[in-house]
Amino acid sequence: MTEVLPARSASRGPSMGDVAAHAGVSTQTVSRVANGLQNVEQGTRERVLASMRTLGYRPNKAARALRLGRFRNIGVIMFTLSSFGNMRTLDAIAVAAARAGYSITLVPVEHTTQSDVSVALARLIEQAVDGVVIVIEAHIVDKADVELPPGLPVVVIDSAERDDYPVIDTDQMQGARLATQHLLDLGHDTVWHVAGPETSYSASRREQAWRDTLVQAGRQVPDAVRGDWSTASGYAAGLDLSRVAGVTAVFAGNDQMALGALRAFHERGIDVPGDISVVGFDDMAEADSFWPPLTTIHQDFDVVGRRSIEILLAEIERGETTPGMVVAPTRLVVRSSTAAPRHVG
Amino acid sequence: MTEVLPARSASRGPSMGDVAAHAGVSTQTVSRVANGLQNVEQGTRERVLASMRTLGYRPNKAARALRLGRFRNIGVIMFTLSSFGNMRTLDAIAVAAARAGYSITLVPVEHTTQSDVSVALARLIEQAVDGVVIVIEAHIVDKADVELPPGLPVVVIDSAERDDYPVIDTDQMQGARLATQHLLDLGHDTVWHVAGPETSYSASRREQAWRDTLVQAGRQVPDAVRGDWSTASGYAAGLDLSRVAGVTAVFAGNDQMALGALRAFHERGIDVPGDISVVGFDDMAEADSFWPPLTTIHQDFDVVGRRSIEILLAEIERGETTPGMVVAPTRLVVRSSTAAPRHVG
DNA sequence: CGAGCAGATGTTGACGTAAACATTCCCTCG
DNA sequence: CGAGGGAATGTTTACGTCAACATCTGCTCG
Known part of the structure; x- marks a missing residue:
């Protein structure tokens, strides 16, 4: 039962089948162990875990995504990473997504031209994402021009309200x-x-x-x-x-x-x-x-990034839509570059 | 022949099979059109493209990755996005990767603790990447502590030479x-x-x-x-x-x-x-x-980011390894904060 | 005028996973 | 003591794509 199969392919890592053969169980049992389901006997679980370690098994995300129809991945389209605000926003987005168990696919837009934007969107449209955050800075991206696939959850971080997607921004x-x-x-x-x-x-x-x-x-x-x-x-x-x-x-x-x-x-x-x-x-x-x-x-920026992920995940996971515009308040920080005018008029 | 099938599932988009049925061809022909192969008759190609547009077809990246064993995706592990240098580096990496047809999965490390680093790595190890760029800033990540799966191409951006992975950094x-x-x-x-x-x-x-x-x-x-x-x-x-x-x-x-x-x-x-x-x-x-x-x-930073992707892709696509440390030169920019001392000793 | 070939298109199967359903085994309880 | 039930485990199948091979058509050339 516990016979060892030779590695099938040099380039591909071991699969559940390999682990199953090594541990003398079915692939389904391996799957259950991998996903932490409870209905596996303690001894079996340990044997499977040992085999996974021995073989250096790591789950294949593509196969899982294909099976589940979910990617646990969010696309972020951003113009210019080299601005203070964008980078803070991206940081917040990445951290918030990671906490929710999602990864972030970053799609940079080199030049803010319509064609570049289209190319960036086309990349994401390759359906490896469950949702998209678009951080816009310019008028360039018009509703009409951007064709996002219907049914793909989208949140826009921008200052212009729009009727097609929820928008969030600093006030x-x-x-x-x-x-x-x-x-x-x-x-x-x-x-x-x-x-x-x-x-x-x-x-x-x-x-x-x-x-x-x-x-x-x-x-x-x-x-x-x-x-x-x-x-x-x-x-x-x-x-x-x-x-x-x-x-x-x-x-x-x-x-x-x-x-x-x-x-x-x-x-x-x-x-x-x-x-x-x-x-x-x-x-x-x-x-x-x-x-x-x-x-x-x-x-x-942290609030904006975090809220954008919250809104997006609400739609992805529970189908809840957040219409209209969400706005994050600002505050005045008084330091030393302002004072009363010398000659008060 | 050109009968329209009802959408199979509300949540999943149309697949090649749906397009094929709609266009009255086989899925293989749709695949050929989708990948721009030349051995498809002009009329057929147009019919397929029309069906793809009508149905709103978009290729399923997971299925493709599963089939090909490649993801065209690079993982980037970064400590703190909120530093000027890291952001510029990330920008350069993202742009270079995009040009080569790769996307970037960003894995932020919130705290620079060993456990956080391990979690970040574990995420990537879920094999949805063809290679990894690690941008290290601290001694924390020691060779011994980090267990990356063998065979996964890695480039490190850091100032400490290491014998396991190629390293690139500013001089x-x-x-x-x-x-x-x-x-x-x-x-x-x-x-x-x-x-x-x-x-x-x-x-x-x-x-x-x-x-x-x-x-x-x-x-x-x-x-x-x-x-x-x-x-x-x-x-x-x-x-x-x-x-x-x-x-x-x-x-x-x-x-x-x-x-x-x-x-x-x-x-x-x-x-x-x-x-x-x-x-x-x-x-x-x-x-x-x-x-x-x-x-x-x-x-x-641009050079560092770009070179890191070059090195990584050389290993991913052609198996070429770049041992040792690659260093990018700096230059002095003289502005107005320096001058001769007032009383020259 | 038929063998042979090239180009277009179709069929089959496998990638790794997990849901749905099936089976086995053991224990409880009437 | 056997029916019934629940837990552990196995079997089957489909997710969407593409490589490999098979087939079909029409044309060239000896």
């Missing part, structure tokens, strides 16, 4: 309002804005909330300076603003651009916050060490 | 030498060092090269100040150093700690680079916007 507008209001509360007449790129929904949300807050307070609304999230563009914007008379308060669309502006102001001999107050957005890990330490809006 | 020692020598060349008597955590191989490499360079130049070697990569620890180190008399040059183990030190020096009214010169390591995207813009060592 961009609340954050921008917080930032702008903070500067107004300090006594500034109005607030200038270094905006993110036009292609970004979150950039336009922040810009819109900044504008709304100023209008609501009855203040003059200066033209926004357009950046692209990079420190270089923030630096350019800072240089521009330093030539404008009467600028006392700047709300930058993210911390990187704020840092660039800070550098421009240093170079021009403008004191922050003495001459100009600066507020960022994101609260990246380094923000408290900028000079001066940056007042900014804290975004809770 | 830490060359970089640290570059940094230290740069400061000596400017005329500083010696160079202080803010080191990374003891658990990190790369930290000890950098520290060792810093020490060697000073010794070779016949300089006095001050005690290294220990940090943990964070800006907070760099700030604490900066505060410490600001109380030591005679400090004119500091080499920080990474840019974050350099930034923290910069902040400490600002607070204490110490001018950089007038009183003290500072060099970092990594060349993170923001380093050119620190105040002052940071002189640092540029690490080529």
